[in-house]
Amino acid sequence: MISEFYKMSGGGNDFIVIDNTDNSIPESKASGLAEKLCKRQLSVGADGLILICSSKEDDFKWLFYNSDGSVAEMCGNGARCAARFAYINGIAGRSMTFETLAGKIKAEIIDDNSVKVLMTPPLDANFNYSIEIDNKWLEVSSVNTGVPHVIIKSENIADEPLIETGRKIRFHDKYSPAGTNVNFYEITDDSTVAMRTYERGVEGETLACGTGAVAVAITANACENINFPVKIKTRSGATLTIHKQDNNFFLEGEARIIYQGVLNKEAYDYE
Numbered sequence: 601m602i603s604e605f606y607k608m609s610g611g612g613n614d615f616i617v618i619d620n621t622d623n624s625i626p627e628s629k630a631s632g633l634a635e636k637l638c639k640r641q642l643s644v645g646a647d648g649l650i651l652i653c654s655s656k657e658d659d660f661k662w663l664f665y666n667s668d669g670s671v672a673e674m675c676g677n678g679a680r681c682a683a684r685f686a687y688i689n690g691i692a693g694r695s696m697t698f699e700t701l702a703g704k705i706k707a708e709i710i711d712d713n714s715v716k717v718l719m720t721p722p723l724d725a726n727f728n729y730s731i732e733i734d735n736k737w738l739e740v741s742s743v744n745t746g747v748p749h750v751i752i753k754s755e756n757i758a759d760e761p762l763i764e765t766g767r768k769i770r771f772h773d774k775y776s777p778a779g780t781n782v783n784f785y786e787i788t789d790d791s792t793v794a795m796r797t798y799e800r801g802v803e804g805e806t807l808a809c810g811t812g813a814v815a816v817a818i819t820a821n822a823c824e825n826i827n828f829p830v831k832i833k834t835r836s837g838a839t840l841t842i843h844k845q846d847n848n849f850f851l852e853g854e855a856r857i858i859y860q861g862v863l864n865k866e867a868y869d870y871e
C-alpha cells in the first residue's frame with residue numbers, strides 16, 4: 601500500500617509524514633494506519649501521522665492523526681514539519697498555504713532551522729476560572745488554538761503530577777465530549793516560559809506541543825503580562841517562539857528531518 605516516509609520532529613513532538621498526493625492511502629484506512637505506525641517498539645513510533653494530500657485551492661491539504669488514531673483539527677509542531685516536507689519535496693514553495701480541519705494555514709520556510717506558521721485565530725479564550733478535581737478547586741484558563749487547551753500556571757512544572765492531573769482534566773465533564781489538551785507553564789522571565797503538556801490523542805506527555813505553546817503564550821500574556829514574542833522552552837529543551845502581529849499569532853521553530861525510511865509491510869501488518 602505505501603512505502604516511503606519521513607520521520608520528523610518539531611521541538612521533540614515527532615511525526616511520520618507521508619506524501620499521499622497520489623491518494624494511495626484511502627482516508628478510510630488512515631486512522632488505523634496511524635495507530636499501527638505510531639506504536640513505539642512495535643513499529644516506527646511517533647506522536648502522530650501526517651498525510652500530505654492534493655488540494656484544488658491550496659498547495660496541499662493534510663490529514664492529521666494522533667498516535668491513538670484519532671483525528672485532530674490542527675497541530676502546530678506538525679504544521680511546521682508538513683511545511684518543510686512539502687518544500688523539500690517540491691509540493692510547495694517557501695511560502696505556502698494548506699488546508700486543515702481547523703482552517704487554512706499559512707506557513708513560511710525561514711531557513712534550514714526554522715519554519716513560521718500563521719495559526720488560526722484563537723477561540724473561546726477563558727482566563728482564571730476554577731474547575732473541581734478530586735473535591736479540590738483548581739484555577740485554570742482555556743483557549744482553542746486550533747485544538748482545545750487548558751492552561752495552568754505552576755511554580756515548578758517538574759514537580760507537577762502531569763499524567764495524573766492531566767488525564768483528569770483531559771476527560772473532565774466540562775470539556776466533554778471532545779476533551780482537551782492540558783498544559784502546565786512556569787515563568788522564567790518577562791518573555792520566557794517553560795511548559796509541559798499532556799496531549800489528547802497521545803494520552804500522555806509529549807516533549808512539545810505547538811498549539812499548546814500558543815495557548816500558553818496567550819494566557820501568560822493576558823494573566824501575567826508576559827511580553828510577545830514569547831519564548832517557550834519545551835520539555836525536550838527546544839525553543840518555540842510565539843509572535844503576535846495585530847491579532848495574528850505566529851508559531852516559529854524547528855522542523856527537523858530525523859530520517860527517511862521505506863515501510864516494510866510488517867510495520868503496519870501486525871497484531
Ligand SMILES: N[C@H](CCC[C@H](N)C(=O)O)C(=O)O
Nearest residue numbers: 672675676677747809810811
Ligand atoms: N493532540 C492534539 C493535536 C496535536 C497538537 C500538538 N501536537 C501540537 O503541536 O499542536 C489534539 O488532539 O488536540
